[in-house]
Amino acid sequence: MNNKIYMLTIAAMAVGLVSCKKDFLNKLPISQGTVGNYYKTASDAEGGLVGAYQQAFLNDQYWVWDYTTNGDARADNCYAGGDNPDNFGVDNFTTTPLNGNITRDWQGPYQDIYAANTVIDKVPLIPAASFTGNRQQEIISEAKFIRALSYFQLVTSYGAVPLVTSTIAGKFQPTPSRTAVTEVYAQIEKDLLDGEGVLPTTFPSVGHVTKGAVQALLAKVYAQEGKYQQCLDYCNKVISSGTYTLVPDFKTLFDGTKNTTESIFEIQHSSGSGFTTYNVSLYLPAVFGTYSFKKFNLPTNDLIALYKSQNDNIRLGSSIYTATVGADGLAAGDPIPAPYSNLSPTVPFLYKWKTNISQFGGGTDNTILLRLADIILLKAEALNQLNQTPAAIPLVNQIRARVQLAGITATSKADVGLAILNERRMELAFEGQRWNDLLRYGSDYTINLMKSQVDPFGKALNYGINQNRLLFPVPLNEIQLDGNLTQNPGY
Structure with missing residues (x-):
């Protein structure tokens, strides 16, 4: 078995998820060699969580660059550019099971999941009296968010994937089969719902997963499943919490300003720490x-x-x-x-x-994973899908007003749905959202849209997209190393 899919090696170095306030992650993360005997104190638990954050949001290259390639270049927001054939394959739907990006984006989340699973397995073994207040359960819930986010990446990219929820012998299957999409989503929901009841609204320092981050991700997960009533419920929880407000000037979201009032969860970067974004x-x-x-x-x-x-x-x-x-x-x-x-x-x-x-x-710009404007537009989408179109229109216009645009003129459900899709495209361009937005709008729409794409000079790009190409292939080396894995149709 290729252990690097599921096992984690975390360098014993100062973590780079730093805060512009208090540096809550300024602890030494756990290395693989000490996991077995490390978890004895509350400080050990915090170190394990630091390692999980570092693995998921700094070591894993998905959040360094692949989320933009997969979410925007695969869609109609970007051409691949560059000189990497693997990126070209993602852009023009010619990926094969040998594509390096596809392999990296399978293995990375499983390394993140292993790091999270280690925390989830080991922290409960530490005496509860070692922790202040509810901190033990908060640590576990933060790790469950990492696991849920990782599985959300996997299930939306590959469909059915192996569901690995423990590192403990007897519970961990070294050569797992693929798990049905519905079961993967059920685990994602469970992890996030567990955290919702535990995590606080805010922490003294930035960089933590909060209740709002859990609720926002739940809204996005429910939308992708087509569970629009649950999506609406969780959009409302985020919006009505009073924790987040739109920044008045859109430009300040991307001028180096960090952790604004609109931010729900973002990856922290700092030149002082030596950890930066590419x-x-x-x-x-x-x-x-x-x-x-x-x-x-x-x-x-x-x-x-x-x-x-x-x-x-x-x-x-x-x-x-x-x-x-x-x-x-x-x-x-x-x-x-x-x-x-x-x-x-x-x-x-x-x-x-x-x-x-x-x-x-x-x-040194932070990477914003979740922000309020996304959730406001997602609420508009949910309302429109639930045949409450008149209630959706003011939400779209709220986002447009911030950038000094007049309100939309659409009134029918179909026209408002397209207006929401376009508004999300303009608001969230290059934030890795476009591909999933298109899939929610409809696979036939997505296929026809991508078949109509042209290059900057008007020449048809002739993308070879079909229903099978809406998912990535399972990497060939993973199938060869795990005889229980099967390939997606069409590859």
Whole structure:
């Protein structure tokens, strides 16, 4: 069995999920070699949780860059750009079971799940009297959020996946079979519901999973399952909690400001800690101080046209940087990535992360996983799906008003549904949401939309998408190492 799918090696180094307030994760994470005899004190439990956070949100490359590739380049928001054939495969639906991205995005979440399972298994063995207040159960619930989020990534990408919920011999099956999608979702729901009853609304320091984060993720999970009444219920819990408010100026969400009133959960980055995000150097040209190489995930003409058709200059300017070829350092400093060329008058670049771009990997912008605007628009979607369309319209207009746009004119359920889909596209571009949004809207719609895509010069891209290609293949090496795994249809 390939143990790296399910086992974790965490480096014994200071963790990088740092806070702009108190650094709650400034503890030494647990290494694999000491897991068996480490969990004896409350401090040990905190160290194990630190290790789980570090593994899930810093070591796992999904939240470094793949969430944008899988959520936006696979959809109609970005061209793959860059020079990586594995990214091209995700973008144009030619992935194979040998694709390196696909393998990484299978193995990474299982490493995250193992780290979370270790905490969930070991922390209950420490005497409850060792902990202050309800901290023992909070630690377990934070780990369950990590596990739930990881399984949400897996089930939406691969469909049925092995459900591994323990590291204990006898409970852990080293060569598991794939578990039905409904059972995986049931476990996700259970983990999050367990945490909802335990976690506080706020912690003294940022970076923790809170009750609001659990409720927001539950809303998104229920929506993806098509359980719109439950989705609506949990959107209402987040919105009515009074904990979160929209920031008045959209631009401040992506100008280096961290942990705003709109943020529900975000990954913490800091140059002082040495732990940073790669996003800026992957996406922005050399004129910003990044290295010169072909940049990834270039915004599509279609997305830019949508912004312009709505006169949405605020979100366009905050999300996309357009550089002129022959100026802005492009001709001398950056090779122009496909599908653009040196014949292009301008090249758009992804611009939602832009802080401290002095070197490769040097960006210090936090990665926002959950924020209030997402939940407000998700509530509008749920209301519309539940035939409460008139109640959905003001929520869409609330988001539009922030960027100085007039309200939508749509009134029918179908037209409002499309307006919500477009509003989510403009609001959440490059935040990894678009692909799941399309799938909720309908597989036939998604397939036809992607078949209609063109390059920046109007040439048809002829994506080979079909029903089978809505899921990734199971990595071939995992099937070879685990004889109980089966392949998705069409691969």
